[in-house]
Amino acid sequence: MATIQIKAEVSGSVWKIITAVGETIEPGGTIMIIESMKMEIPVICEDGGTVQKFTVAETEAVNEGQVVAVLST
Amino acid sequence: MTTETTPPQDWSPEVEELRRRRNHARALGGPEAVAKHHERGRLTIRERVAGLVDKESFQEVGSLTGQGKYDGATLTGVQPAPYVMGLANIDGRPVAVGGEDFTIRGGSSWSGDRKKGGQGGFVEDLAASYRIPLVNLIDGAGGSVTSINKRGHAVFPGVHGFERSVELLGKVPVVCAVLGTAAGGPAGRAILSHWSVMVDGISQVFAAGPPVVERSLGQKLTKEELGGPPIAVDLAGTIDNRVDSEEACFAQVRRFLSYMPSNVWEMPPAVASSDPVDRCDDELLRIVPRDRRRPYNMRKLIEHVVDRGSVFEIQPTYGKALITALARMNGKVVGIIANNPMVYGGAMDVKAARKQVHFVELCDCFHIPLVFLVDVPGFMVGRDAEAAATLREGMRAVYVGLQASVPMYTVVIRKCYGMAGMGTTDKNGLDLKIAWPSAEWGSLPIEGGVAAAFRRDIAGAADPKAREREIEDELRSMASPFRTAEAFGVEEIIDPRETRPYLCRFIDTAQARLRTTLGPKPKYGVRP
Numbered sequence: 329m330a331t332i333q334i335k336a337e338v339s340g341s342v343w344k345i346i347t348a349v350g351e352t353i354e355p356g357g358t359i360m361i362i363e364s365m366k367m368e369i370p371v372i373c374e375d376g377g378t379v380q381k382f383t384v385a386e387t388e389a390v391n392e393g394q395v396v397a398v399l400s401t
Numbered sequence: 402m403t404t405e406t407t408p409p410q411d412w413s414p415e416v417e418e419l420r421r422r423r424n425h426a427r428a429l430g431g432p433e434a435v436a437k438h439h440e441r442g443r444l445t446i447r448e449r450v451a452g453l454v455d456k457e458s459f460q461e462v463g464s465l466t467g468q469g470k471y472d473g474a475t476l477t478g479v480q481p482a483p484y485v486m487g488l489a490n491i492d493g494r495p496v497a498v499g500g501e502d503f504t505i506r507g508g509s510s511w512s513g514d515r516k517k518g519g520q521g522g523f524v525e526d527l528a529a530s531y532r533i534p535l536v537n538l539i540d541g542a543g544g545s546v547t548s549i550n551k552r553g554h555a556v557f558p559g560v561h562g563f564e565r566s567v568e569l570l571g572k573v574p575v576v577c578a579v580l581g582t583a584a585g586g587p588a589g590r591a592i593l594s595h596w597s598v599m600v601d602g603i604s605q606v607f608a609a610g611p612p613v614v615e616r617s618l619g620q621k622l623t624k625e626e627l628g629g630p631p632i633a634v635d636l637a638g639t640i641d642n643r644v645d646s647e648e649a650c651f652a653q654v655r656r657f658l659s660y661m662p663s664n665v666w667e668m669p670p671a672v673a674s675s676d677p678v679d680r681c682d683d684e685l686l687r688i689v690p691r692d693r694r695r696p697y698n699m700r701k702l703i704e705h706v707v708d709r710g711s712v713f714e715i716q717p718t719y720g721k722a723l724i725t726a727l728a729r730m731n732g733k734v735v736g737i738i739a740n741n742p743m744v745y746g747g748a749m750d751v752k753a754a755r756k757q758v759h760f761v762e763l764c765d766c767f768h769i770p771l772v773f774l775v776d777v778p779g780f781m782v783g784r785d786a787e788a789a790a791t792l793r794e795g796m797r798a799v800y801v802g803l804q805a806s807v808p809m810y811t812v813v814i815r816k817c818y819g820m821a822g823m824g825t826t827d828k829n830g831l832d833l834k835i836a837w838p839s840a841e842w843g844s845l846p847i848e849g850g851v852a853a854a855f856r857r858d859i860a861g862a863a864d865p866k867a868r869e870r871e872i873e874d875e876l877r878s879m880a881s882p883f884r885t886a887e888a889f890g891v892e893e894i895i896d897p898r899e900t901r902p903y904l905c906r907f908i909d910t911a912q913a914r915l916r917t918t919l920g921p922k923p924k925y926g927v928r929p
Contacts, residue, residue, distance in 0.1 A: 337721065337743070337744055338744055338745050339785075364745055364746065365745045365746035365748050365778060365781075365782075366694065366746065366778075366846075366848070367694055367695070367696055367742065367745075367746035368694045368695055368696070369696060369743060369744070369746075370696075370743075
């Protein structure tokens, strides 16, 4: 089992986490939405996998490149 | 009885020696060095040239160069010069191609009567004199302090200078593929190119390698940590593109050159397109969400507009708030500059600005019309953005855009605000601006501007929040793109599905003008 770290592509704040721990995400699926520059930017999981944990919570500020979730494949 | 040797009747002995000398050249650094090179997962310079160019099109120049070994007057071997170069064809068009041979002294510099490669080398003269593209296959570490020992003095920097390399950038396409560890001069040359590429796992590029860094700063870093593709391509944009194999690298070099003319005196190569000009994809009608806060996939949008399969992205992993790509429309080469709403809502940050500057200059140099697909809320804001000099780099993008003289077509997809918005049009040129019904523009977005401009009005109201919304709604109703079109402030509002035929018509028409403005572009003024 490999784990993949999902990183935020932009700085901003976590607006909505739209998946749950244990949930399986399809390749290209959205894990959470970050609000940045007044836009709702989806955090996309390119390869798909199962959510192991989130490393941020809703309303929390995130930086570009910060790990926001860990998935297993 | 004495045996008399018959003197040769022709030049066969010399031709035989030529054959032997050529075989020495083909052997590169010898079987052991070549095997070691292969073990590291790397191709030799001759395999690289063969993999890159049209079959059997390589005409080597300087195959006899090297260090001959003699027993008296008899040749016993040759250590070839660690640089292989010559003429070749790529897709039937001539190029000058050359690269270091890492199997001989790590591809370090070699001093014959005339340099073969590197700055000021013959391969650069070949490209300049014949006005053909130059492809550098870089795999050398450059200068070494040991040269002081050999010469008895230290060489002044620039004795073998970059003058020719710089001249080439205004005349012929220059492509650099970094295929090993490049430091010093070879690293510098990789940057002096119109487009550069490196290969994951085998390529690193830096001003100085780990030993120098450790000595200077006490930082212990591996070559990969210092200058591997995640740093050099994704983070720094020092090198433009990254690929996962040498074969993929050669394919990308060929692809890049397929959009380029052989030199600035020629038109970029047009091809017959099988994609109908009047293809009006329905997806374009719904690609932009009505909710202004929701982004969309700009790359998909581009695919719906340009010729199918024609997109070649430059710097896809750097400065992701902007997409720059070579593409074709009705077979003619175009440069696409599109804001990416998925990254900072498409705001122009320092990286996006640098990316735009380079791409505009590339297209201007080779007479490639530019198409801006605009969705830019402005320059990136915030302390980090200010500290990174976003304003200066952003204004440089505006300046370079205004100096460019290729036709520019501006299609406003959604937001077009402020100075970054200004950087997407050419007031001195064709200045054709068309817009989708989803377009909005102004000095700054209304929601940010109202609170500042109507502060007293809002503060004095019985319900300040309601008053703020009221003013916003009133201004937004007047900000409709149709009202600007009434004033001919944009030339047309189009059905998004009409984007392709509309642009193709104008780009086809621009070909005649482009043909009358060929040649080098003089540069003047001081960039901000």
